[in-house]
Amino acid sequence: MNPDPEGVVMARPRDPQRRTELLDAIIGHLTAHGVAGLSLRPLAQALGRSTSVLTHHFATKDDLIAAVLEHLDQRQRDRLQALPGWEEGRSLGAVVRASWDWHLTGDHLPLIRLLHEIEGLAAAGRLTGAYVPTMLGDRAEFVAEALRAHGVPDDVARANATLLNAAYAGLQLDYLTTGDKARVEAALDRLVDLADEWTRRP
Amino acid sequence: MNPDPEGVVMARPRDPQRRTELLDAIIGHLTAHGVAGLSLRPLAQALGRSTSVLTHHFATKDDLIAAVLEHLDQRQRDRLQALPGWEEGRSLGAVVRASWDWHLTGDHLPLIRLLHEIEGLAAAGRLTGAYVPTMLGDRAEFVAEALRAHGVPDDVARANATLLNAAYAGLQLDYLTTGDKARVEAALDRLVDLADEWTRRP
């Protein structure tokens, strides 16, 4: 039975690792081909498996997408906490710039592109199922915590953290679509300065 | 013949208005159903016509989407210039806030959602054809012009305009996905203050 039986006696228990590995492999495929036009047969072929692997672990395609998005969300949450520089020593602006460089260099770009695709679809209300990505809200709360640690009052911290995240995401979008590196990074410089102003203790 | 014959003798000339009306009607449908999962038959049915109307005016589906995106881009450019408040009298911050209220109230929301969906797909490189939306770049240049009109030096104007637009788009995305109006509008207040600081003549 596919939808978790939850209390039924199972002769052979599920191996949760299989599902996790499968999800990671699926995400790998999505970073290259996107979610919008996802098709099960090509996906299965890319995984070197049959489509029944997919329909077995996830009842329906919508369920699969929901599971993938949730898994991706969790992964991003984990990476956020693992970001270097939070534990004092570096200014907030420095963290912003380091994050920018890390995101847009090397092979991280495809994942970033996928995340923007997902957020765009989510904002448009085009994602089936009940899933709503929490990345934006989470990131805002996370940065707000960092601001509070710098002595910024609670409500100001929330507002500035939201603004910082929005600007950061917006600049990424701008760069990804226009490719105008000089213009966007000049704006990033201003944002970094702003972030440092916010954390300059009086 | 569908791809503009360009110089061939045509017994009956094309009526460009038909194409424009068709494009507007298509956009109307897209605001409700999105681009990602666009299908020609449901679209044609929504227009009360046959699919051959679509294949006649646009050779292929990808051509249709490209034409729609270009048309939408042009429409947004026109609206940008028609925005009230540019011709002095109102501060930049006031224009930003007026724009926010105008975008997110009433029946403008579906179009905004569509635009974010498109930008997300564009950033992800998932839009077929050679089309690249110029909305972001255009808006940046437009706001930069406004800043220059306030006496802001050229390079600073470009950087701040890019940052302002990015933050604005990011805040819209945040609100559309999380729905957290209080948090996002508190951040908008900060952005409005920033914009006014930039245009305060020394």
Next chain:
DNA sequence: ATATTAGCGTAACAGTCGTTGCGCTAATAT
């Protein structure tokens, strides 16, 4: 007046879609 094209509906094409049922092996709870 004639030839040609726009404009559009109808019908069919081959391909792809998500999903389901069947069959099999291997693992494990009882």
Next chain:
DNA sequence: ATATTAGCGCAACGACTGTTACGCTAATAT
């Protein structure tokens, strides 16, 4: 030892996809 389930390949279902061919009317350049 046995029953049951996970895990997965294979094959088929009907629905839907973009696209094409064909036919017809109305408009217009010549």
